[in-house]
Amino acid sequence: MANTMKNIEFNAASYSEWQDAAVKALKGKPFESLFTKTAEGITLEPLYTQQMLIDRLGEQLEKQVATVRANKFSNxxxxxxxxxxxxxxxxxxxxxxxxxxxxxxxxxxxxxxxxxxxxxxxxxxxxxxxxxxxxxxxxxxxxxxxxxxxxxxxxxxxxxxxxxxxxxxxxxxxxxxxTYCANAVTVHNAGATAVQELAYVLASAAKYANEEQDFDTFASKFFVNFAIDTQFFMEVAKVRAMKVLWQAFTAAYGANGAVPVVAETSVRSFSKYDVYVNLLRAGNEALSGAIGGVDFFTVHPHDVLSKPTEQSIRIARNVQLVLKEETHVLKVQDPAGGSYFVEDLTAALVKDAWAYFLQIEEAGGLDAFAAQFDADVQAAYEARVKATQSRKQSLIGTNIYANPQDEVAQEENGQFADVQRIAIPFETLRAEAVASNVKAAVVSFGELKKVKPRADFVSGILNTVGIVPEKTAPFATVQEVQAYLSQTDASYIIIAATDDDVKEHIAAILTAKKDGQVVDVAGRFKEDEAAFAQAGVDGYVFAGQNIIEKVQGVLATTKEVQR
Structure with a gap:
C-alpha cells in the first residue's frame, strides 16, 4: 500500500477549472464577489498562481525578490x-x-x-x-x-x-x-494607507537628503519608523516594499545600501473595550513585522490606552520572545519570498507608492504637498471608519462580538490620546447609550430556527453600544406579540421575523404599539417602506447598515419621546 501511494499523482487544476468550481459553489453569486478592494485601492483576488505572477512581473519578479533579501539592514x-x-x-x-x-x-x-x-x-x-x-x-x-x-x-x-x-x-x-527619522507612525495614526505611508517615507527621505549636502552622511543618520497594523499580508508587503523602494530611491542618488526599519504595533486598531483582543492584534502585528523584515520592534501592551500593568508589559515582551525563540520564522531570510500573493501585493505597493511619491515631489516636496496629503489621509481615515461602522471591516469586541458588560478603564495614556483610532466612535456612543439607560427588547415571531439568526444579529448590534436587550422566546401568534407590546416598558423594540411573516403581519402587530415606543424591524424592506411607515414601523436594522448612525438616530428619537 505504501509503495502504491508513492506513485499516486494528482492532476494540476487550471485557473479556469478552479474558477468553474468556485462559481458553482457560489450558488448564483457573481465570481467577482470573491474580489476585495483594499483601502489602498488594490484589488485582492481569490487565487494567485505562478503564471499570473510571471505574466504581471516577468523579469521584475526575480529582481524584486533579490532586492528584498539584499536590503536587510540586520540579521x-x-x-x-x-x-x-x-x-x-x-x-x-x-x-x-x-x-x-x-x-x-x-x-x-x-x-x-x-x-x-x-x-x-x-x-x-x-x-x-x-x-x-x-x-x-x-x-x-x-x-x-x-x-x-x-x-x-x-x-x-x-x-x-x-x-x-x-x-x-x-x-x-x-x-x-x-536622528533623521521618516516617522510614518504619525501619518499611520492619522489614518494613512500603506501606499500613503510608503510615499511619506520616501518624501521625508528626499527632504532630509536635500538638507544634507552629502548623501552618505544623510544615509548614515536616516531610518524608517513604521506602525504595523492588523492587515497581516498588507503589512508584510509594506515592509518588503520599503526595501525595494529604498533601493530605487538610493539609486537615483548613485548610492546603495539598506535602511534600518524600526517598527511598533499599531494602536489605531486598539480598543478600550475587550482589551485582551488588543493582545491578539499585537501578536498578529508582531508576526507580520518579523516576516516582512523589521529590524527593531516594540509591542505595545494590550492596555496601553489606559495604563499598562506589570502583567501586561510582561505579556507584551513575551510576545516577541516567543516569536523569536519558538516560531523559527527569523531563521529564514525572507519567509514571504516567492509567495504568489505576497509578491504580487509587494509589487502593487511599490508601483502605487512610487507614483504617489513622484506626485509629491512634482508638487514641490512634502511641505508644499502637505495640505493635499493631509486631505488624502483624512479621506482614508473616514473610509476606514465607515467600513468599521458598517461592519465591512471587523473590530472584534467593538463592532462585532461585543461584551456589553465591559467597563472602560478611567485612566488615559496621553502618549496615544491623539491617535485616530477607529474604535473611538463606538466608545463615545457606547458611553452615551449606557448613560441614556434605554430599555430595549428584541421580539421574535415565528419558528425558532428561522428567526433566531435575526434576533441574535440585532441583539449583537445593540451590544456594540452597551445595550443589553430583553430577548423574548419566539411568539407563535400575532396576539401574543400584541400582548407583549401592550405590557412591556421597553421604549425601543425590534421585531425579528422572516420576511414573509413581517410583510403579512406587521400591520396587525403594530396596532398594539403604545405611545412612546420606537419599533424597528430586522431586515431590509425597500419596496415596503411606505406601507410599513404607515403601519407604524419607525426603522430597520440590517446587515451593512451604519451602526453608529442607526443607534444615534434611535437615541435621539427615544430622548425626544421621553421629553
Whole structure:
C-alpha cells in the first residue's frame, strides 16, 4: 500500500477549472464577489498562481525578490520594549527588570510623570552606552536628551540607537545615533494607507537628503519608523516594499545600501473595550513585522490606552520572545519570498507608492504637498471608519462580538490620546447609550430556527453600544406579540421575523404599539417602506447598515419621546 501511494499523482487544476468550481459553489453569486478592494485601492483576488505572477512581473519578479533579501539592514529582530514607571525610581527598576527578562534594547518616551533630573539621567546614560535604544522626544530641548551630556567622550563612538523627534535632533559626537527619522507612525495614526505611508517615507527621505549636502552622511543618520497594523499580508508587503523602494530611491542618488526599519504595533486598531483582543492584534502585528523584515520592534501592551500593568508589559515582551525563540520564522531570510500573493501585493505597493511619491515631489516636496496629503489621509481615515461602522471591516469586541458588560478603564495614556483610532466612535456612543439607560427588547415571531439568526444579529448590534436587550422566546401568534407590546416598558423594540411573516403581519402587530415606543424591524424592506411607515414601523436594522448612525438616530428619537 505504501509503495502504491508513492506513485499516486494528482492532476494540476487550471485557473479556469478552479474558477468553474468556485462559481458553482457560489450558488448564483457573481465570481467577482470573491474580489476585495483594499483601502489602498488594490484589488485582492481569490487565487494567485505562478503564471499570473510571471505574466504581471516577468523579469521584475526575480529582481524584486533579490532586492528584498539584499536590503536587510540586520540579521536580527531586536526586542525593543518600552519602559514605564510613575516615578524615577520605579522607572529605573522597571528598566533593569526589562533587560533582565529578555528586552534587548531600550525604548523610552520622554513624556513621563516625573522630572528627568540629573540622578536619573546619569543612570540612563550608563545604559545608553551598553544597549541600543529608541528614544521618543519632543525636540532638541527635550530633557531626556541631556543624558548624552553624561556620556564620556571615549564612549561616544559605541553609542548606537535611534531618536524619534518632532524636529530633527543634532548630536554631533554620536556618529552611530540615527536622528533623521521618516516617522510614518504619525501619518499611520492619522489614518494613512500603506501606499500613503510608503510615499511619506520616501518624501521625508528626499527632504532630509536635500538638507544634507552629502548623501552618505544623510544615509548614515536616516531610518524608517513604521506602525504595523492588523492587515497581516498588507503589512508584510509594506515592509518588503520599503526595501525595494529604498533601493530605487538610493539609486537615483548613485548610492546603495539598506535602511534600518524600526517598527511598533499599531494602536489605531486598539480598543478600550475587550482589551485582551488588543493582545491578539499585537501578536498578529508582531508576526507580520518579523516576516516582512523589521529590524527593531516594540509591542505595545494590550492596555496601553489606559495604563499598562506589570502583567501586561510582561505579556507584551513575551510576545516577541516567543516569536523569536519558538516560531523559527527569523531563521529564514525572507519567509514571504516567492509567495504568489505576497509578491504580487509587494509589487502593487511599490508601483502605487512610487507614483504617489513622484506626485509629491512634482508638487514641490512634502511641505508644499502637505495640505493635499493631509486631505488624502483624512479621506482614508473616514473610509476606514465607515467600513468599521458598517461592519465591512471587523473590530472584534467593538463592532462585532461585543461584551456589553465591559467597563472602560478611567485612566488615559496621553502618549496615544491623539491617535485616530477607529474604535473611538463606538466608545463615545457606547458611553452615551449606557448613560441614556434605554430599555430595549428584541421580539421574535415565528419558528425558532428561522428567526433566531435575526434576533441574535440585532441583539449583537445593540451590544456594540452597551445595550443589553430583553430577548423574548419566539411568539407563535400575532396576539401574543400584541400582548407583549401592550405590557412591556421597553421604549425601543425590534421585531425579528422572516420576511414573509413581517410583510403579512406587521400591520396587525403594530396596532398594539403604545405611545412612546420606537419599533424597528430586522431586515431590509425597500419596496415596503411606505406601507410599513404607515403601519407604524419607525426603522430597520440590517446587515451593512451604519451602526453608529442607526443607534444615534434611535437615541435621539427615544430622548425626544421621553421629553
Amino acid at each position: 536580527d529582530f531586536t526586542v525593543a520594549q518600552q519602559v514605564y514607571g510613575d516615578t524615577a525610581e520605579s522607572f529605573i527598576e522597571n528598566l533593569k527588570d526589562s533587560l533582565a527578562r529578555g528586552n534587548e534594547a531600550l525604548t523610552i518616551d520622554s513624556r513621563v510623570n516625573f522630572i528627568w533630573d540629573e540622578a536619573v539621567l546619569v543612570q540612563i546614560a550608563d545604559y545608553l552606552t551598553e544597549y541600543s535604544f529608541k528614544l521618543i522626544v519632543q525636540g532638541q530641548d527635550d530633557a531626556l536628551l541631556k543624558a548624552f551630556d553624561y556620556i564620556a567622550d571615549d564612549k561616544a563612538s559605541q553609542v548606537e540607537g535611534f531618536i524619534i523627534s518632532t524636529e530633527t535632533v543634532t548630536l554631533s559626537k554620536f556618529g552611530k545615533v540615527r
